[in-house]
Amino acid sequence: MTAPIREASPPRKILEVGPGTGPFTREILSVMRREDELVVSEINAKLLSQLQKSLQKDERFSLKLANVKFVEGPVQDLLRSGERGPYDVIICSLPFLNFTPEMTDEIMTLFHQSLAPEGTLAFFEYAGLREWAVTFTLPNNKKRVKGVEDVISSWKNRAAKEGSLRKELTLANFPPANSYFLKF
Numbered sequence: 001m002t003a004p005i006r007e008a009s010p011p012r013k014i015l016e017v018g019p020g021t022g023p024f025t026r027e028i029l030s031v032m033r034r035e036d037e038l039v040v041s042e043i044n045a046k047l048l049s050q051l052q053k054s055l056q057k058d059e060r061f062s063l064k065l066a067n068v069k070f071v072e073g074p075v076q077d078l079l080r081s082g083e084r085g086p087y088d089v090i091i092c093s094l095p096f097l098n099f100t101p102e103m104t105d106e107i108m109t110l111f112h113q114s115l116a117p118e119g120t121l122a123f124f125e126y127a128g129l130r131e132w133a134v135t136f137t138l139p140n141n142k143k144r145v146k147g148v149e150d151v152i153s154s155w156k157n158r159a160a161k162e163g164s165l166r167k168e169l170t171l172a173n174f175p176p177a178n179s180y181f182l183k184f
């Protein structure tokens with residue numbers, strides 16, 4: 001997921017969305033240079049404060065943390081404000097399958113608007129999870145999941161047409177995950 005950071009030339013402005021306990025945050029900090037800037041957006045206040053505390057205890061990151069801004073709240077609010085963008089790389093771990101198609105499209109539109117020229121949006125999906133959800137959930141939920149799938153597909157198609165779309169399968173993950181890299 002952090003490949004686009006290495007591919008972009010520094011200084012890079014990076015947005016991480018939905019860090020949770022921070023597995024990608026640590027990876028991002030490891031590849032970040034001191035001149036790069038990272039904004040971490042997390043809706044769950046408790047998770048964000050735990051993540052901040054655990055990173056502060058980690059000596060590897062002490063210098064880089066000066067260039068990290070932790071923003072509590074929905075990423076939609078941050079991006080609508082236009083604050084701190086545009087971003088060279090957006091790394092998103094949002095659980096789109098739990099969202100409505102409308103919310104998914106709103107967030108993807110905001111990501112698109114917040115990317116710098118040549119910027120990359122990276123997100124991942126557990127391989128086969130959407131297909132599983134479409135097949136096995138209740139009819140109402142099935143319609144919503146299918147709607148989310150259509151929204152995500154349309155953004156992938158748009159990237160493939162206007163810029164580029166790359167997909168990487170990570171078998172080391174369980175369940176295996178597909179990472180997608182979109183440029184517009």
Ligand SMILES: C[S@@+](CC[C@H](N)C(=O)[O-])C[C@H]1O[C@@H](n2cnc3c(N)ncnc32)[C@H](O)[C@@H]1O
Nearest residue numbers: 018019020041042043044073074075093094095
């Ligand atoms: C699936 S977890 C990702 C966890 C982590 N990246 C990992 O791989 O273990 C999704 C995270 O997104 C956060 N989240 C959900 N909706 C959000 C929103 N609208 N804006 C920012 N963060 C959000 C959740 O609180 C949660 O921490």
